[in-house]
Amino acid sequence: MILSPAEITLDCEADHVTLVWMDSRTQADTSLFRLGSCVPTSLTPRQAFFSVELNDCDFRRLVTGSELNYTNDLVYASSPDSYVHPFTLPVVCSYERPQDWFPRIYEPVFSTYGVENLVFHIGIMNADFSGPAESTTFSLGSLIPIMASVEQQTHQPLLLLLEECVATTTPELQPGSDFYPIINNKGCLVDSKFSRTKFEPRQKSSELQLSLQAFRFALAQEVYIHCTLLAWDPNGLDQTKKACHYKKAHGWELLDDAAYSNLCDCCDFTCNSRKKRSLASGKNGLAQKAVLGPLIITDFTS
Known part of the structure; x- marks a missing residue:
């Protein structure tokens, strides 16, 4: 799923998320990207790559109607004098809610x-x-x-x-x-x-x-x-x-x-x-x- 052409690619799987930020037009420091509480899994000067589980990185879970949504934020933090200003982008993975789904917070x-x-x-x-x-x-x-x-x-x-x-x-x-x-x-x-x-x-x-x-x-x-x-x-x-x-x-x-x-x-x-x-x-x-x-x-x- 493409959130922004040539910038963010998001792939939502059953219990796993892959997110790639890729942009050759800015001078963003890719080490300053965060997905929730997670740092990039790997990075290059123009690409920040995240490969994480849905139960990591402080993903939030919410059931609405027939959908089960996992939400998070892709955050870029930089100093005030940086060429690229700080910004936050929403990250959403939506799934069809299983018919027998029950919000089990604890299942020990x-x-x-x-x-x-x-x-x-x-x-x-x-x-x-x-x-x-x-x-x-x-x-x-x-x-x-x-x-x-x-x-x-x-x-x-x-x-x-x-x-x-x-x-x-x-x-x-x-x-x-x-x-x-x-x-x-x-x-x-x-x-x-x-x-x-x-x-x-x-x-x-x-x-x-x-x-x-x-x-x-x-x-x-x-x-x-x-x-x-x-x-x-x-x-x-x-x-x-x-x-x-x-x-x-x-x-x-x-x-x-x-x-x-x-x-x-x-x-x-x-x-x-x-x-x-x-x-x-x-x-x-x-x-x-x-x-x-x-x-x-x-x-x-x-």
Whole structure:
């Protein structure tokens, strides 16, 4: 695919990208080109050549309608007195979205006590949670459907929980960075106290559906949601192993059994467990960190 005649040639393959900048008309220093975070694979005085994987160089993945798009930037950085001024060009690889594609942010396999493997998933869904979202751009105040799940295979029945979720503008959590709390205190959906955010009724013990009201934090910027997923013994719930959301007329309520909502009483304080259970033993469950995004929240009224 030719983006600009005699300048950029882009070849998008299934999981690999080849990009060539070639121009004999300028005095650009080809060593100053960057594709995202990657330096040229090879170069000549008039050519910068990149041969990279789609999971490298900070490519961004976005599903829109029937397309799965990977985007990046070809950047040329030079000094202010250079003959060639700095510039940035978009790089886009578009693919037909597989019919069964699901935005699997994490797909690790773990061994747990006495049984085979666990595989965790998290993704942004369509309005009725029946499939992946066609867009990851949401208007302020709308609901963002999020589903997390764990594939149990032959494991003893486990309950999927979200211990913690925060929103940031970076794909990695960094010390001192700004963040928006969504779930904290070992399973308390704190955002539900101030919005329409809520857990949806559970369809399967191995799945958890969250309707998150789009928030004002980092409007029009890329937002990443960092979560800790936990697969746990359904008979081992306590103040640190739970899913609680706030209902305006009733206060904190336990998603899986409202009769035991006293487990949520600590959500406004500090939730601690009296039980000496350890994830390190692997006997009760397993936790895994995951990152969902990027997504963008816009305010169309501003």
